[in-house]
Amino acid sequence: GGIIAAIFDLFTGTRLEALAPDIAWGFVNSFHYLAGKLEKREDGYARELGDLARAPEGSEIYARSLEEKQLQCQSVAEQRQAIECMRDYAAEMYRAQSGWPWSPAKGTRASSASSASQIAAVDFLRARQLEQRERHLPQGPIVVVTGPADWHDWQAIWSRLDAIHARLSHMTLVTTGQRRGVDQIAAAWAARTGVDVPVVRYGLYGTGRKTAFIRNRKILDLKPVEAVLCEGSGVQANLYQLLRQANVPIHALRRADQAADAVKFPRRVPPAAIEGGQHGDT
Template sequence: MQKFNNFADLANARMELADTRSDVTTAYDGAFLEQSDMAKLSVVEEPMAAEMPDPDMARAAVELAIGTVFDVLKDTRMEEFAQQLAWGMVNSFHMTARLVEGREDDAAKKLGEMARHFDPSEIYAVELEETQMLVQTLQGCREALEAMRDHASDLYRVETGRPFTATRGSQVSKNGVTASQIQARDFLAARAKDRRAQFQPEGPLVVVSGGMKEWHDYEMIWDILDDIKSRVPNMVLGTTGMRKGVDAMANAWAQKNGVQTILFMPDRRHGNRAPFLRNENMVKLSPVEAVVGEGSGIQSNLAQRLRQAGVPVHVRRIADQRPQTQRVGASTFG
């Protein structure tokens, strides 16, 4: 759990989250919309009249679940386990959403195949409509789970000072086509557009990479990112995916400031070359600015490539950090 010099620091962090309550409520309201009067959750089950959960109750349940873990274990011999328990709760939302996404994608693939092969029979029309209902229902459930996961992730960040990072972790026509088939094609097109927007965020890319050990001065990294965002307000953050050190500090800053993040993980199929190929691919995306913290030869290679590409690079060394005793709060990013 993140350590604070006094309760005021934790209170300020919780107040910061409370200030975003209207945004959280809006996110829940949007994610828990009723797409249809009927729902369908599997191919074999009949459509059913089942409502989505109440968004306010869902939001309150997430806050109660995460908050209670920290409140009950605080100042006890089990306090150190609160972070792991809360991480597991956030990760359960994430993994469940991914499982639902897999079912949604399978149903969408079937819907696409049906939409491409016209059959004038009534059986085909019914199956097409029910498959579309299945995709819509699963999409709605996924979006609701993702809203709960994002909310739980924010609560986790406020309580621990760390960002949550998942383990693995978007009419009859002249041609005689039925109305259902036209609707299916339109729905697939809209769904594809939505997924592209989710998984391919648009905006100038700012790259951050650094070592995992001996880094504690997150305020130094945050100050640089604050300055960049003031000049590039629509920036997208790209990190090398480390769960500690500079990358974790940058991810925490991104969550705090609502900046979309892309984790560039090395492809282990390439063996020892993987991190360097990852660096090369990041530079090919033409980042507008970069922050590189002292680490290993991987960071040195990235800084060199960025400079060769003419990208402004902010290099910070471990020795540039202020001693922990001179800072308001301690960090758990190391």
């Protein structure tokens, strides 16, 4: 975390100050890249472990091989978790310094023919699968937030999200994955201390004029329970119509109603505030 703060401090007051967020982003991304490599290695061990667990033998050699493979898989899983923890802390420091969030988871049946090692291996695989499902597929009620990239009134969006979060504390936020405007404002809200809301960036996949409209229908298929829609293009109007026809409660924000001079996020937070857990919401 101190390295991230040092990067910003190093370039403050120089012509390179505007580049500090990009350099710090790359530092955080290095942890993310390594975590991805470890996850792939973990998946490989898990497949091998699964193959062993599905072909049980009564020999001591088999039991030892199973235990060793499980230990390898668990060791890499712990390494991944540690690197992800470092990445998340560095990402929080990045958010504090730049003002924006950093962005880029049936029970075991035992029988007399099963050895203790095999049951433990199956249990481990099940626990790992559940962890991945929660990490990559959050289960909370879906709240959609979308709008144009040139939207600046973050306070209007945050106030709606605060009200929704007060009623749906386990919500999952779905945006269209833009790095500016409404989507970035929503991601910044979710990254605040005490909010802890997962964000699913539902970007465009494919090419062609109909791609955005197809995405709108896929967002509708997620069965959102509420939406915050900021006035934008015809694609945004189409999403509004789809959600309205599905009787999804919508908080519609008009472009003309934006605050003329929206207060910007504080750009810097002292590193000590992060380390002490006392940094305020931005």
